[in-house]
Amino acid sequence: METLNDAAPKLRLRGVRKEFVLPRTGERTVALEEIDLDVKRGEFLCIVGPSGCGKTTILNMIAGLTAPTGGSLEIDGKPIDGPGAERGVVFQDYALFPWKTVWENIEFGPRYRKGSALAKSQRDERVRHFIDLVALNGAENKYPYELSGGMRQRCAFARALANDPDVLLMDEPFAALDAQTRVILQEELLRIWGETGARDERRTVVFITHGIDEAVFLANRIVVMGSHPGRIREIKTVDLPRPRKPEMRASAAFQELVEHIWQLIRDEAYAATVKA
Amino acid sequence: MTRVISSSLLRAAVLPVGLLVLWQLVVMFGTPSRRAPMPTHVVEAAWALIGSGDLPLALIQSFGRVLAGFAWAAALALVLGALMGTYRAVDRSLDPLVESFRSIAPIALLPLAILWFGTGTPAAAFIVGYAAFFPMIVNTIHGVKSVDPQLIRAARTLGVDRLTILRTVVLPGALPYIFVGARLALGVAWTSIIAAELAVGAKAGGGGTGGIGQMMFVFYAYSVDLNGIIVCMISVGVVALVIDRGLRRLEQWMLPWKR
Ligand SMILES: Nc1ncnc2c1ncn2[C@@H]1O[C@H](COP(=O)(O)OP(=O)(O)OP(=O)(O)O)[C@@H](O)[C@H]1O
Ligand SMILES: [Mg+2]
Numbered sequence: 001m002e003t004l005n006d007a008a009p010k011l012r013l014r015g016v017r018k019e020f021v022l023p024r025t026g027e028r029t030v031a032l033e034e035i036d037l038d039v040k041r042g043e044f045l046c047i048v049g050p051s052g053c054g055k056t057t058i059l060n061m062i063a064g065l066t067a068p069t070g071g072s073l074e075i076d077g078k079p080i081d082g083p084g085a086e087r088g089v090v091f092q093d094y095a096l097f098p099w100k101t102v103w104e105n106i107e108f109g110p111r112y113r114k115g116s117a118l119a120k121s122q123r124d125e126r127v128r129h130f131i132d133l134v135a136l137n138g139a140e141n142k143y144p145y146e147l148s149g150g151m152r153q154r155c156a157f158a159r160a161l162a163n164d165p166d167v168l169l170m171d172e173p174f175a176a177l178d179a180q181t182r183v184i185l186q187e188e189l190l191r192i193w194g195e196t197g198a199r200d201e202r203r204t205v206v207f208i209t210h211g212i213d214e215a216v217f218l219a220n221r222i223v224v225m226g227s228h229p230g231r232i233r234e235i236k237t238v239d240l241p242r243p244r245k246p247e248m249r250a251s252a253a254f255q256e257l258v259e260h261i262w263q264l265i266r267d268e269a270y271a272a273t274v275k276a
Numbered sequence: 277m278t279r280v281i282s283s284s285l286l287r288a289a290v291l292p293v294g295l296l297v298l299w300q301l302v303v304m305f306g307t308p309s310r311r312a313p314m315p316t317h318v319v320e321a322a323w324a325l326i327g328s329g330d331l332p333l334a335l336i337q338s339f340g341r342v343l344a345g346f347a348w349a350a351a352l353a354l355v356l357g358a359l360m361g362t363y364r365a366v367d368r369s370l371d372p373l374v375e376s377f378r379s380i381a382p383i384a385l386l387p388l389a390i391l392w393f394g395t396g397t398p399a400a401a402f403i404v405g406y407a408a409f410f411p412m413i414v415n416t417i418h419g420v421k422s423v424d425p426q427l428i429r430a431a432r433t434l435g436v437d438r439l440t441i442l443r444t445v446v447l448p449g450a451l452p453y454i455f456v457g458a459r460l461a462l463g464v465a466w467t468s469i470i471a472a473e474l475a476v477g478a479k480a481g482g483g484g485t486g487g488i489g490q491m492m493f494v495f496y497a498y499s500v501d502l503n504g505i506i507v508c509m510i511s512v513g514v515v516a517l518v519i520d521r522g523l524r525r526l527e528q529w530m531l532p533w534k535r
Contacts, residue, residue: 065429085435095430099448099533112444113435143533163434 008077009038010167010204011062015071018057018230030229031057035071037223037232042202044193046215047223049265054230055208056092059169062206063089075167085113088165090173092208094156096144102155103140106130109163130158133188135181149176157185161192167204168193175210183246186217195243212265216257217244224264234264313502321503322510330491335511338473338487341397342465345404350461353412354454358442360413361420361450374413382407382468386475395476400487403472404465411460419453420446452534455527462519470512488512 016035019028032054039045047055060066061073064083073080075087088109096105106127110118118126131137134154144152153176160168174182194202209215215222219238226233238257240248248254296315303314325331360367382403393399423446431441473489486494488508495504528534 063433065433083429083432083435085433087433089430089433091426091430093426095424095426097427097430097445097448099451099531108431108444109434109436112431112440114437114440116435145533159434 008041010041010043010076011037011039011206012074012077013037013058013062013071014073016058016061016068016073017070018054018061018066019069032230035230035232037235039204039206040220042194042199042204044190044202044205044218044220045207045223046219046221047206047208047225048210048212048215048261049223049225049230049233050227051210052230053225053227055225056171057230059089059171059206059208062167063087063169065089085109085116085163086166088160088163088168090156090160090168090170092171092175094144094152096152096155096159098144101141101143102136102147103127103131105144105155106158106162108159113163126162130162133161134158134185150178150181153177154181154185165203167206170205170207172208172210174214182214186214187244187246190218190244212258212261213249213254216240216254216261217249222261224261226265236261236264313506317503318506318510321501322507325504325507331488331507331511334486334488334491335515338469338489339515341400341473341487342404342462342469344397345401345406345469346408346462346465347405348401349405349407349409349465350412350458353409353416353457353461357413357416358420358446358450361417362442362446367417374410378410378414382464383471383475386472389472390476399476400469400472404469407468408461408465411464412454412457415453415457415460416450419450419457422453423449452527452531455523455531459520459523459527462523463516466512466516466519 013035016032016037017030018032019030021028035058047058049055057066061068062075062080064080064087097108100108107123110123110126131140134157136151136154136158139147139151144155147155153173157170157173160170174185177185189205192203193205207215207218216238222236222238224233224236225231236257240251240253240257300315303312322331356370360370385403385406386399389399389402393402427445427449428441431445436444469487470489470492473487474493476490488511492505492508495501495508
């Protein structure tokens, strides 16, 4: 059982609301309503919820890529008013640069970021490390179009990590992977996050997933969202001990949590599917 | 296999060879004028013009002017096109200007060009650049606008500033369109250099260093050598083909990520 420092949240969302206006018709969609959320320093937070409930939209706002229609978002007590290297994003659609090889994609942040770019030798070492980590050896000089979906996803994952962000924002980063690779990368992610290290050196992770067991395996807390309009239904604390072990997936406590969350979103998922 | 190829080649050659023979026969027996060009004389003229070095020199001269005109036009079109593709306000204020000038044929600028720059290379380069500018800028704007915004967002979350994004994301993303623009631009540049030199040559008096257009003008106005004119026409076509193929090669080499 862990306790996290409640005093100073890393991210603070207050009354966040997001409306989209369709340019052609002027029609308004309320994507998110009244989102209140604190993400603690060093916390691993997962977000689950039916398709279209606004998960990506929340992530984009934290990343500083989209402005909220109302409410406020803060990082370390300062308002978020644009993207920054301290908040790394793994995009749902990968967003790899098509004209850059795997190596050059992963190198992009450390090479071009403003103010803190790394020298070539440091950079090479770093890129090498993350290519090994995501097992893309041999594909260094391939272009994204030459990769499989899973390889692209691993490349996008490595690109975000190689930039050494303080906060990792991940939008279904393992969705396109086979089951074995997914399990391996889940454990790697926990290691990179700092599960086995000192607690105050951990990064902060916001991780969107459709896999409820994935969320339970990874998270300190799980945000369960509902749709129409997008909102937070419940925030569930995961009381499993760390470091998490693959065997825990079979435990009664684990299964109980999965079942509980599944109950919570089943009605939502059903409603969303029928409406769509 | 070889038989299939050679027979299809044979069939493809029947029509052009037949037409050439017909042309030769019509001129030899069907026209009173000995000035009318015919294939055998054209080949002789070509041989002489290449042998004396006049034709290669004229082509090189013209090509140099095309490159000069293309260079300034491409540089200007890239900068303006990048600005217009990026900033809506710039686009809205410059677009009407570009669109209205676009409909003025390069040749219509000849009087101005001659008045401003005289009858030498600068005037020709001005005309050529004017012609090359429009396909270049239109494609650059389109290319910049078509860059996937998600890639720009990705670069921003990696902490890269706007100017670096322009260089490392927008420009490479727009490059395929910029290449299309460059190919079209060099094509029209080469077309208009002939016209420009034809007209400019009237005042300059011709000579081997006047470019291919002036060479044609001399054949037309002084020596009345129609065979020579045909040789010039054919070499213009060949150079155009070489330019296009060369750029395609360059494109394949520079855009290996394009399937
Ligand atoms: N740029 C946009 N313009 C208009 N509407 C948008 C835009 N982006 C998202 N939306 C709408 O906002 C809602 C939430 O979208 P979002 O992409 O955040 O959902 P999501 O929870 O990430 O879904 P999924 O699980 O399918 O990825 C949807 O109804 C979507 O149609
Ligand atoms: Mg999404």
